[in-house]
Amino acid sequence: MKITFPYMGSPYMYEKLFSLLGHEVITPPRPSQRTINYGVKYSPEFACFPLKVILGTYLEALELGADTIVTSGGNGPCRAGYYGEAQKKILKNMGYDVEFIIFDEPKRDLKTFLENVKKIKVNNSWRQVIKTVKTVYDMAKSMDKVEKIIETKRAYECNKGEFTKAWHEITEEYRKIESSEDVKRVEKKAIERLNSIKICEVPEEEKIRIGIVGEIYVVMEPSINGNIEEVLNAYGAEVERSHYISEWIDFNLIPLPSYKEKEHQILKKGEEYIEIIIGGHAKQSVGAIIDFMERGFDGVIHLKPFGCLPELVSQSVIDKIMREYDYPILSLSVDEQMAIANVLTRIEAFLDVIKLKKHRKRIAR
Amino acid sequence: MKIGIPKALMYYFYYPFWKTLFESLGFEVVTSDDTSKSILDIGVKEAVAEICVPMKVYTGHVLNLLDKSVDYIYIPRFVSLRKGIFMCPKFMGLPDMIKGLFDGIENKILTHNIVSKSTDISEFHNYTVFIDKLGVSRKDLKNALKKARDKWLEFRALNKQGYDINELLTSDKPKKYDGDITIGLIGYVYNVYDRFVNMDLLNVFRKLNIKVVTFDMMEERIIQRQLKKFKKNMFWEFTNMLLGTAYEFMERDDIDGIIHITAFGCGPDSILEPFLTIDSEKHKKPFMTLRIDEQTGESHVITRVEAFTDLIRIKKYKAEKSVEGVI
Numbered sequence: 197m198k199i200t201f202p203y204m205g206s207p208y209m210y211e212k213l214f215s216l217l218g219h220e221v222i223t224p225p226r227p228s229q230r231t232i233n234y235g236v237k238y239s240p241e242f243a244c245f246p247l248k249v250i251l252g253t254y255l256e257a258l259e260l261g262a263d264t265i266v267t268s269g270g271n272g273p274c275r276a277g278y279y280g281e282a283q284k285k286i287l288k289n290m291g292y293d294v295e296f297i298i299f300d301e302p303k304r305d306l307k308t309f310l311e312n313v314k315k316i317k318v319n320n321s322w323r324q325v326i327k328t329v330k331t332v333y334d335m336a337k338s339m340d341k342v343e344k345i346i347e348t349k350r351a352y353e354c355n356k357g358e359f360t361k362a363w364h365e366i367t368e369e370y371r372k373i374e375s376s377e378d379v380k381r382v383e384k385k386a387i388e389r390l391n392s393i394k395i396c397e398v399p400e401e402e403k404i405r406i407g408i409v410g411e412i413y414v415v416m417e418p419s420i421n422g423n424i425e426e427v428l429n430a431y432g433a434e435v436e437r438s439h440y441i442s443e444w445i446d447f448n449l450i451p452l453p454s455y456k457e458k459e460h461q462i463l464k465k466g467e468e469y470i471e472i473i474i475g476g477h478a479k480q481s482v483g484a485i486i487d488f489m490e491r492g493f494d495g496v497i498h499l500k501p502f503g504c505l506p507e508l509v510s511q512s513v514i515d516k517i518m519r520e521y522d523y524p525i526l527s528l529s530v531d532e533q534m535a536i537a538n539v540l541t542r543i544e545a546f547l548d549v550i551k552l553k554k555h556r557k558r559i560a561r
Numbered sequence: 562m563k564i565g566i567p568k569a570l571m572y573y574f575y576y577p578f579w580k581t582l583f584e585s586l587g588f589e590v591v592t593s594d595d596t597s598k599s600i601l602d603i604g605v606k607e608a609v610a611e612i613c614v615p616m617k618v619y620t621g622h623v624l625n626l627l628d629k630s631v632d633y634i635y636i637p638r639f640v641s642l643r644k645g646i647f648m649c650p651k652f653m654g655l656p657d658m659i660k661g662l663f664d665g666i667e668n669k670i671l672t673h674n675i676v677s678k679s680t681d682i683s684e685f686h687n688y689t690v691f692i693d694k695l696g697v698s699r700k701d702l703k704n705a706l707k708k709a710r711d712k713w714l715e716f717r718a719l720n721k722q723g724y725d726i727n728e729l730l731t732s733d734k735p736k737k738y739d740g741d742i743t744i745g746l747i748g749y750v751y752n753v754y755d756r757f758v759n760m761d762l763l764n765v766f767r768k769l770n771i772k773v774v775t776f777d778m779m780e781e782r783i784i785q786r787q788l789k790k791f792k793k794n795m796f797w798e799f800t801n802m803l804l805g806t807a808y809e810f811m812e813r814d815d816i817d818g819i820i821h822i823t824a825f826g827c828g829p830d831s832i833l834e835p836f837l838t839i840d841s842e843k844h845k846k847p848f849m850t851l852r853i854d855e856q857t858g859e860s861h862v863i864t865r866v867e868a869f870t871d872l873i874r875i876k877k878y879k880a881e882k883s884v885e886g887v888i
Contacts, residue, residue: 242828
């Protein structure tokens with residue numbers, strides 16, 4: 197059994213999880229133009245962009261010899277919960293003999309869930325499984341912690357590119373870990389490394405902070421959102437996302453109320469504009485915009501795949517939020533047609549507006 | 562008091578219910594005008610650019626109702642019509658979306674959540690909002706719901722006998738239409754029955770002497786039986802119905818071909834698509850997708866339908882001839 201999985205954010209956590217359990221893992225390559233071309237060619241035309249990219253990564257992983265795909269299901273009504281079933285149909289029709297292990301909520305189909313767990317667990321002891329899961333969870337937490345530092349500090353680096361280079365090296369270090377102790381060690385070293393990078397500080401009142409909200413895949417996957425965080429950092433803006441994988445795990449996989457606190461607060465803030473959860477992260481996106489605003493961020497960029505069902509509802513209410521609070525929000529659609537020059541121009545204009553706004557405020561004071 | 566009902570989306574499925582409900586409660590019911598170029602244009606202008614056409618049409622109809630000085634515009638929030646199955650997220654966020662698009666419209670919107678066990682949406686608990694907002698008594702509301710339900714079931718029964726919904730909604734003496742070949746038309750009610758958006762597709766079929774069967778004419782138990790083939794159903798009630806109907810059509814000999822009519826940018830349909838294209842080919846059933854959007858040129862629809870049905874006729878009569886030859 198050669199396992200592969202969808203590529204989102206850093207793939208090393210999934211890679212670690214399966215390899216520590218003794219599976220042979222085929223890590224899909226980072227999504228590239230080739231991946232996108234593959235995905236677009238074989239997906240339905242109006243399928244959302246993440247489905248196409250993920251199908252493309254599957255095809256590339258299958259070329260590399262993978263024969264089993266592990267992914268998550270869902271309860272809808274966002275389309276993402278049905279990706280697995282649709283992709284299974286498409287790949288089978290293309291003649292691939294590939295096994296899909298789709299993890300749905302146990303309450304939907306307990307039998308399949310247990311069978312799936314058994315396939316992944318193989319003959320590891322439960323103790324071993326729990327230890328592995330704990331290690332991977334610690335790794336996710338730790339990597340997000342380090343990434344958050346980078347998203348803030350990279351805006352002020354004196355020599356362009358140093359933080360990004362460091363981040364690539366740090367992720368390679370994380371890739372080698374085998375236990376929670378290793379995670380601690382790597383993290384300590386990583387933070388030391390980041391602290392040693394030369395920073396050209398700017399005065400507090402000139403700092404720009406941008407929040408990124410939207411559909412989870414396009415927010416978390418830099419290779420398809422045009423490296424938006426790096427771009428914003430390069431323009432001298434600090435960035436924070438509304439999605440981090442460790443927070444997703446806290447809210448979705450850990451059955452303890454205290455872990456869900458943050459998400460509930462965000463949802464509460466979105467309630468005024470979208471009353472119920474309508475699938476995907478529409479309500480969270482709106483809540484996160486309000487949250488960023490309250491925390492004094494200067495503006496928000498809203499990312500969504502073209503035609504995304506839930507995020508189109510949030511986009512419909514974003515205009516209202518902009519009007520009501522006079523708050524800058526830029527909504528960008530991501531798909532195979534996205535041209536980098538277009539995005540750069542829009543981001544530059546957006547940041548100019550924010551700078552001007554800040555400047556006027558300062559003068560008024 | 563005047564209640565306005567936009568002539569779009571679920572109007573085509575539930576209008577008899579809503580009309581009876583509000584009229585039994587003593588309100589006047591006003592619908593928006595038939596979809597027209599101007600309604601579509603307003604919708605296109607006001608709604609988010611990349612949203613699907615049916616939602617743009619709906620937005621246009623809401624504005625059309627505002628011009629008719631109604632007291633309330635009825636915009637229910639369809640959440641679920643079956644346990645564990647939802648509606649498209651855009652339906653679930655419909656009132657939010659309309660509120661987000663227009664300032665000051667909140668007080669004009671009459672909305673409530675519909676969470677039901679089946680497509681029969683008459684369960685009392687869904688409508689308790691009306692008691693305070695419209696000032697009706699529980700008893701009147703219950704009676705009105707019962708009346709509305711009866712009326713709707715009557716409408717659905719006729720619909721299932723093969724009368725199309727436009728006939729039932731617009732004519733006192735509905736007619737059934739026959740033809741020498743039969744097409745299974747897979748599409749949501751608001752795509753199949755909105756004459757403006759789909760270039761009067763049903764009439765195109767009639768002129769070509771083609772009989773049309775749609776999902777709303779199918780017995781729900783047949784659809785559900787087909788859906789059992791799927792380990793995991795899709796998340797959207799009406800998409801599931803289309804899926805079940807399509808598989809039924811693929812297996813039935815009296816259906817000569819299947820046309821999937823879908824709106825540009827329809828999300829659920831994009832997931833439905835691979836299942837229909839792949840499996841209709843396996844069943845050797847002619848299949849075509851017809852995509853509609855805010856363009857209003859009708860010739861492409863006619864040309865494609867003509868070409869498709871010509872091929873079906875050739876195939877059908879060739880097959881009949883060869884059978885005769887054997888005899």
